[in-house]
Amino acid sequence: MAGLELRHPGARHRLLVPGLVALLLVTAVLSLAIGPVALSPARVIHAFTGSGDGIAHAIVIDLRLPRMLVGVLVGAMLGLSGAVLQGYLRNPLAEPSVLGASNAAALGAVVALYFGLAELHTAVLPILAIVTGFAALALLFALAGRAESPLTLILAGIAVSTLAGAGISLALNLSPNPFAAMEIMTWLLGSIENRTIAHVWIVLPCVVVGAGLLAGSGHALDALSLGEDGAKSMGFDLGRMRLRILIGVAIGVGGAVAVSGAIGFVGLIVPHLIRPFTDRSPSATLLPSMIAGSVLLTLADVTVRLIPTQNELKLGVVTAFLGVPVFLVHLMRERRVW
Numbered sequence: 001m002a003g004l005e006l007r008h009p010g011a012r013h014r015l016l017v018p019g020l021v022a023l024l025l026v027t028a029v030l031s032l033a034i035g036p037v038a039l040s041p042a043r044v045i046h047a048f049t050g051s052g053d054g055i056a057h058a059i060v061i062d063l064r065l066p067r068m069l070v071g072v073l074v075g076a077m078l079g080l081s082g083a084v085l086q087g088y089l090r091n092p093l094a095e096p097s098v099l100g101a102s103n104a105a106a107l108g109a110v111v112a113l114y115f116g117l118a119e120l121h122t123a124v125l126p127i128l129a130i131v132t133g134f135a136a137l138a139l140l141f142a143l144a145g146r147a148e149s150p151l152t153l154i155l156a157g158i159a160v161s162t163l164a165g166a167g168i169s170l171a172l173n174l175s176p177n178p179f180a181a182m183e184i185m186t187w188l189l190g191s192i193e194n195r196t197i198a199h200v201w202i203v204l205p206c207v208v209v210g211a212g213l214l215a216g217s218g219h220a221l222d223a224l225s226l227g228e229d230g231a232k233s234m235g236f237d238l239g240r241m242r243l244r245i246l247i248g249v250a251i252g253v254g255g256a257v258a259v260s261g262a263i264g265f266v267g268l269i270v271p272h273l274i275r276p277f278t279d280r281s282p283s284a285t286l287l288p289s290m291i292a293g294s295v296l297l298t299l300a301d302v303t304v305r306l307i308p309t310q311n312e313l314k315l316g317v318v319t320a321f322l323g324v325p326v327f328l329v330h331l332m333r334e335r336r337v338w
Helices: 016-033 041-049 054-089 101-114 124-144 150-173 178-188 197-215 218-224 228-233 238-260 266-277 282-306 315-334
Strands: none
Touching (some): 016 041, 016 054, 016 282, 054 218, 054 266, 054 282, 101 150, 101 178, 124 150, 124 197, 124 238, 150 178, 197 282, 218 228, 218 238, 218 282
């Protein structure tokens, strides 16, 4: 039982979390400095202190700062939710999209765009994304019932995800005009371009609440690694834990997807990259995965700006192209561990 106590994320590598924080600070500075108009670190600092020129202030404070903050928050939520779901399902392929949460949240946002509800108020789109994400996860757990096998939950998740995907396809198929379909498709590709401080205030409470609910599940996830019977014998209420994870993923991922669009692969790959630097207990991957998710998404967004294209590439496309090779290489190295 002593081996199941919540371990500090840096138990094996004490520099892991400080190193990730330092890397996040570096990527944040790069996000503020790099773009169509390159800015020196001095101009970025002057823009924050108010002593710089008006152009640098407008670029840094009005354009790049909200974009950077949205990337950090969305990446953190995706990385944390991936780590929690992989620990809960005891499956290295689990992530929000596997359970249908991402697709369902995307469906809610598409409904808001399709019917023009998003223009009524800035909060309508994230609220619909959260509601549909929660409804999908509730349906998922209802379909899985009391089944102890994680495979049952994953198969039910595939069904829910497919159903949500069909709803998105239906909205595209019935779009009243090409412009509406283009708006939906652009959103589905995922991007944090042209985000404002209003988007930060939309995603911030969702991520804070969602991450707060998920981050507190470390003890239970460690116990669950012994199996459901073992976790129950240690006094953990698995029904309450399931509900906590359901609400946390629905609120956090729903709010993130509502602001950034559908960005895949972050929740899948980040825990795999972090796990070798920990003691491999589920609780040890939570905080590092949260920080690493922010780093990965921010770096991907910087990469988007560096690629010379007529139209800026969508972030969801870049994360997939960057993530798949890294994941395959990591899979070949770690295949004997899982």
